[in-house]
Amino acid sequence: MSAATVIAPARTRFAITLAERDDDAELRSLLRDNPMNGSMQVTFEREPDFFAACAIRGSFHQVGVGRELESGHIVGLGTRSVAEAFVNGRPASFGWLSDLRLAPAYRGGTLVARGYRFLRQLHGDGRAKLYGTVIFHDNQTALRTIATARAGLPVYNDLGIMRCPGINLRRRKPVITANCETIRGRRELLPEIVDCLNRNNARKQFAPVHDAETFIHGNRWKDFQLSDFYVARRNDKVIGVVGRWDQTAFKQTRVISYGKRLRWMVPAANAVQSLLGAPAFPEAGQYVPFFYVSFIAVDQDDAEVFRALLREVYNDSVGSSFRYAMVGLHERDPLLAVLQEYSLTPFAGRLFCVCYADGEPAFRNLDDRVPYVEAATL
Numbered sequence: 313m314s315a316a317t318v319i320a321p322a323r324t325r326f327a328i329t330l331a332e333r334d335d336d337a338e339l340r341s342l343l344r345d346n347p348m349n350g351s352m353q354v355t356f357e358r359e360p361d362f363f364a365a366c367a368i369r370g371s372f373h374q375v376g377v378g379r380e381l382e383s384g385h386i387v388g389l390g391t392r393s394v395a396e397a398f399v400n401g402r403p404a405s406f407g408w409l410s411d412l413r414l415a416p417a418y419r420g421g422t423l424v425a426r427g428y429r430f431l432r433q434l435h436g437d438g439r440a441k442l443y444g445t446v447i448f449h450d451n452q453t454a455l456r457t458i459a460t461a462r463a464g465l466p467v468y469n470d471l472g473i474m475r476c477p478g479i480n481l482r483r484r485k486p487v488i489t490a491n492c493e494t495i496r497g498r499r500e501l502l503p504e505i506v507d508c509l510n511r512n513n514a515r516k517q518f519a520p521v522h523d524a525e526t527f528i529h530g531n532r533w534k535d536f537q538l539s540d541f542y543v544a545r546r547n548d549k550v551i552g553v554v555g556r557w558d559q560t561a562f563k564q565t566r567v568i569s570y571g572k573r574l575r576w577m578v579p580a581a582n583a584v585q586s587l588l589g590a591p592a593f594p595e596a597g598q599y600v601p602f603f604y605v606s607f608i609a610v611d612q613d614d615a616e617v618f619r620a621l622l623r624e625v626y627n628d629s630v631g632s633s634f635r636y637a638m639v640g641l642h643e644r645d646p647l648l649a650v651l652q653e654y655s656l657t658p659f660a661g662r663l664f665c666v667c668y669a670d671g672e673p674a675f676r677n678l679d680d681r682v683p684y685v686e687a688a689t690l
Contacts, residue, residue, distance in 0.1 A: 325382065326423060328430045331375040331389070336362050338386045339375065344566075346413050348451055353568040354600075356411075364562045368534055369408050369689050370395025372439065376430055378414075378423050388414040388423055392431065394439045396521035398514045400679050403521045407440035409666060410690065412458070424458065428465050432668065441671035444518050446474055446690055448661040468664040469675060473643040476687055478602060478636035478657040484627045490544070490620040492551060497541025502527060504550040505541055512609035516684035535561055541607070542621045552614065554621040555607035556629070556637075557688050565600045594635075602636035603629070604688035613646045622650060640687025661690075 331339060339362040347353035358365045366373040370393045378388035390412045397406035409431075414423065445468075447458075458465060497505060506522050513519030526532040536557050544552035594600050605625060610618045629637060636657060641648045663683055667675050 325380060326387070326426070327379050327381055328376065328426055329379070331377045331386075333363070335375075335377065335386060339377070339389060342386055342389060342413055342415065343411075346415060347568040348448065355566045355568055357564045357566060358562065359564060361562065364534060365559075366391060366393065367532060369393035369410065371532065374434060375411075376427060376434070378418075378427060380418075387418045388427060390427060390431070392434055392443075397518050398516065398521060399442070399518065399674075400677070400681070401514045405440045406518060407443035408689070409443050409445040425464050428458075431466075435668060441667065441674045443666040443671075444685065445664050445666055446661040446685060447664065448659070451661075466666050466668045467672070467675075468666050471663045471665055471683055474640055474661050474663050474683075474685055474687070475643055475648060475651075476638060476640045476659045476661060476690075477651060478638050478659065479605075479626065479651065480655040480657060481626070481630050481632070481635055481637060482655060484630050485623060487627070488616075488620045488623045490614075490616040492544045492546040492617055492620065494620055494624050495543050495545065497538040497543055497553075499528075499538060501541075501543060501550065502538060505543060505553050508550045508553050508611070509607060509609045512611065513684065515681060517678065517681040519684035520686055533557075535559065536606075542624050544610070544617045544621055552610035552617040552621055553607055554605060554609075554618070554625060556625050557604040557606040558634075559604065559688060560599070560601075565602070567594045567596055567598055567600060569596050600636065601634050602638050603634050605637050605639040606686060606688045608639075608641070608647065608684075610647065615647060615650055618647045619650050619653070626654070638687060640685055640690070642683045642685070644682045645684070646682075 340358055340360075343357050343362070344355055347355045363375075366375065369391075372395070373391060373393040375389060375391050377386045379386050391408075391410045393408045393410065394405055395408075396403050398404075399406060443466075458468065495501075502524050506524050506527070509522045513521070527536070527538060530536065536555065540556050540558075542554045542556065543550055605622065608618070610621075626637065638659075639651060641651070642663065663685060665675055665678070
């Protein structure tokens, strides 16, 4: 990663700069040791390599860190990534802001504001005018602070709710026979799969631009295989795709503890879940066993085609080591209603389009396309 100016004014306790490869262990430790608070405490971890997970957001990524000068320890971090996405139907450079973490002992000070000044410096490279970010509903601290119009911060424009429920993997369900055939992905189908992804992503706001090479070589969509695609065809044409992406080898979610209300409910709920054949709540300290339903693209938003593909993914996963299939769809996405056919564990966040003054014209020019966020990259 390229060097950047270190922000370390006189008398400050901290230096803010870009992380280096040697910081990997400390970055992973910061994620492990700082759970997100809410109805339950969870950590979003990146074992065994923090930087491996950054690549799925795009080939260009930077990790900003705040380091305490006296101890040399990293006490805060945030990532900036830029990749090609569809904006108003055309490919454009689009950024994502992710992984904002700050050790509890350093919250409430000026470190966040200084971190955003550093981001403003990085933004000066002109790689992107607009950024996306999702703040989960349980992260009330972030929603009250960085997502409000505070001096020195970029503007966070609220674009609505991202529904990110976990589909509870219970018993198999009846196969859905739509007016199409459903098959697994393979190499000879890849050009058609990519065409289907791009023509449908162009109808959505901020959806990624795809090419065959990134799927063949796995240099971005890490650990995703072509056979992980579920493909719908009609008249020998690909009309819809859905992916099943297992990221547990490089990204994990761990339950640290349950809040007071859930703490006494979980044992009773697990007993009932067992009788119903439903997944139990993980015990404190355990990883959540799930995969992502990803790369959702269906011609004309045909709900019957999506129902058939999702049912194939669901039935193939029942009885596996996974308990949940995580899906991310915007509240305005017409395919969202299909999820109501399943038992769901709800989860949601707010999608923001973030910009500095130079990005305001581009934000005002955005049309009303439904946003699509690849939940597996959050």
